[in-house]
Amino acid sequence: MKKKLLSIALIAVMAATMLCACGKKESAGMTINDGVLTMATNAYFPPYEYYQGEDIVGIDADIAKAVADKLGLELKIEDMEFDSIITAVQTGKADMGLAGMTVSDERKESVNFSDTYATGVQVVIVPEDSDIASVDDLAGKKIGVQLSTTGDIYASDDYGEDNVEKYNKGADAVMALTQGKVDAVIIDNEPAKNFVAANEGLKILDTEYVTEDYAACINKENTELLDAVNGALAELKEDGTLQKIIDQYITAE
Numbered sequence: 001m002k003k004k005l006l007s008i009a010l011i012a013v014m015a016a017t018m019l020c021a022c023g024k025k026e027s028a029g030m031t032i033n034d035g036v037l038t039m040a041t042n043a044y045f046p047p048y049e050y051y052q053g054e055d056i057v058g059i060d061a062d063i064a065k066a067v068a069d070k071l072g073l074e075l076k077i078e079d080m081e082f083d084s085i086i087t088a089v090q091t092g093k094a095d096m097g098l099a100g101m102t103v104s105d106e107r108k109e110s111v112n113f114s115d116t117y118a119t120g121v122q123v124v125i126v127p128e129d130s131d132i133a134s135v136d137d138l139a140g141k142k143i144g145v146q147l148s149t150t151g152d153i154y155a156s157d158d159y160g161e162d163n164v165e166k167y168n169k170g171a172d173a174v175m176a177l178t179q180g181k182v183d184a185v186i187i188d189n190e191p192a193k194n195f196v197a198a199n200e201g202l203k204i205l206d207t208e209y210v211t212e213d214y215a216a217c218i219n220k221e222n223t224e225l226l227d228a229v230n231g232a233l234a235e236l237k238e239d240g241t242l243q244k245i246i247d248q249y250i251t252a253e
């Protein structure tokens with residue numbers, strides 16, 4: 001009898017070992033594939049993520065690299081439509097999404113969010129000679145946004161779907177603005193500054209539309225990774241690395 005119990009215990013241990021050995025590997029207590037931390041982003045959002053030659057650089061890329069370093073993982077960045085990031089995280093195509101992504105209750109139904117690492121403000125870009133002076137003047141105007149961003153969601157809610165033109169990239173919305181196809185663009189403040197600097201004849205309205213928090217999104221089931229990322233972020237905040245990264249890309253006014 002005792003012998004039988006022992007062999008059952010042995011089989012259980014062996015089965016458990018085998019389970020661990022295949023598929024997802026345990027690395028630093030997290031469920032991660034082969035020591036690689038895959039980050040989904042949409043790399044047309046300077047200064048958070050953008051191309052410098054072949055490389056994706058920016059605040060999010062640097063933060064993700066610093067987090068990966070802390071966790072002893074190699075960082076891999078996957079560029080995709082902003083609209084696909086949450087699905088990529090949900091299906092396991094990516095371990096986390098880092099894309100100047102705003103924490104929202106609606107998104108929380110699909111993914112978990114890490115602690116926030118930055119603040120964003122939705123602002124309004126208009127041509128320099130525009131008669132739009134504040135958000136109150138936007139009613140009835142054509143507004144350009146990046147598809148599925150919070151700018152899109154708020155503008156569609158406040159001014160009606162019919163008045164909102166949705167583009168795959170923020171830069172495409174700004175291009176449409178320079179061509180007179182839309183009257184204004186609603187987008188996050190730091191990318192807005194970049195786009196205005198890169199295009200002549202545009203300005204950002206003084207009135208802020210909505211203030212929001214940025215965080216990494218992570219698969220709801222991977223709470224080990226969520227805890228690990230939060231731990232790494234806390235250390236990076238504490239030792240000043242986070243602020244150093246931000247200061248590298250955003251010069252204080």
Ligand code: ARG
Binds near residue numbers: 099149
């Ligand atoms: N903060 C906005 C949002 O979460 C826009 C983010 C767009 N990010 C990007 N990498 N294109 O909806």
